[in-house]
Amino acid sequence: MKPGNGSRGALGREHPSLSQRVAEELRRSILTNRRRPGDRLIEDRLSQELGVSRIPIREALRVLAGEGLVAVQPRRGASVADISPEVARDLVEVRATLEGLNARLAARHHDPAIVQELKRVLKDGNRAARSKNADDLVRLNGEFHDKLAEAGGNSILFDIMRTLRERTNLVFAANTARRAEQDWDEHSKILAAVIDGDEDLASMLATRHVHRAAEAAFGAAAKT
Amino acid sequence: MKPGNGSRGALGREHPSLSQRVAEELRRSILTNRRRPGDRLIEDRLSQELGVSRIPIREALRVLAGEGLVAVQPRRGASVADISPEVARDLVEVRATLEGLNARLAARHHDPAIVQELKRVLKDGNRAARSKNADDLVRLNGEFHDKLAEAGGNSILFDIMRTLRERTNLVFAANTARRAEQDWDEHSKILAAVIDGDEDLASMLATRHVHRAAEAAFGAAAKT
DNA sequence: TCCTAGTATATTGTATACAAGAAGGCAAGC
């Protein structure tokens, strides 16, 4: 659960390597749907696009493969992960359980500093939900879940949930604007339970939150 | 949840790349404690030892870092992950929860073919527990949990549990022989609940199994 | 003796180059 490279320009310059920057760039482009599931990721082409040699590209692809965002077939190359409905269901099942565990832990510890930040994100999120600003909603949604994961205080859980969240978002993204108001209503209730220290309630609400978002997305997907 | 490369010599030769073989070799050496936590993994040295260039080594190290078996510090190189007591606790918490979820799913589906295999492993395990053969115990323990994970039928869960198991084993390994009889008694009860289709019981037993093994290990570690 | 600066050495990061394997197209045969 390192602080992340948000603290740019700090004393220890902490130079990200090219591989890391390439990985970040590719991750971004996948999560924002600029590269679509199934798109091939040809090393030489990426190498030219990003102006670096193939080596950093390869390493970045390996990292993203580990996160499940990219699928690499030996000797056939990499492509953006295409998440089947079955795998999506599996993701949801696991994520729902772990969000539940995390909310329980957050309720148990409830670190005041992080709770404060969560309150702020909640306020911003509610505003964005009313004005239906899609970009803000995606960002704030990510921020809320990220800080909640931090509040849980379990580093392993934090890492796993990040990759699960990225992948479920890839599937649900289209719906995050439509369901915004209900989403943030649920966020609010989860946070309240965490603040109350009501472990059981927090856990149940967080688990249900994931399942409901998934149902909404699958329902919408079925319609299209 | 692919069948793995156990099916060697099959028609599609399925050539593992050098990187993959290096990763496998390193993983082995770490899990069998031939390389100890904290040991530096210097690319050039590994390159000479294994007779390949540094490129496959680097890629293997990245993969293992993704699995949490190796820690890489940018520009300082890789070393075998040294799992702190705090992280160990975090690992146990998450793994206990997920083993519970998995056992629940296994009880829900209970695939007869896999149950059959589990019964066989159980029998072998009990025999090994009585004769206290450490190597066999480690192997069979891994096999039991692996097949149980397969029985859950959730591919995401399967992958996550594998990496969690590897890391917790790294911490508990020393104790797996001492606690063998109780371990296999608990395995037996978990499997019985799965066969009965008793989801709640299976889940509870699997969760408790992890916690108990952890307590035993921590207790033993405190003594030494 | 202890601290500091400077230098040498060890090690990782990246680029280029070549080898090997997979995919697709074209021609020859049935």
Add this chain to the structure above:
DNA sequence: GCTTGCCTTCTTGTATACAATATACTAGGA
């Protein structure tokens, strides 16, 4: 017309070489 085999081309896998950075060591001064 359809299939089969070869060949071209595209792409990945690996090696070597060099550049950049971190660590260890030595010498000089307070």
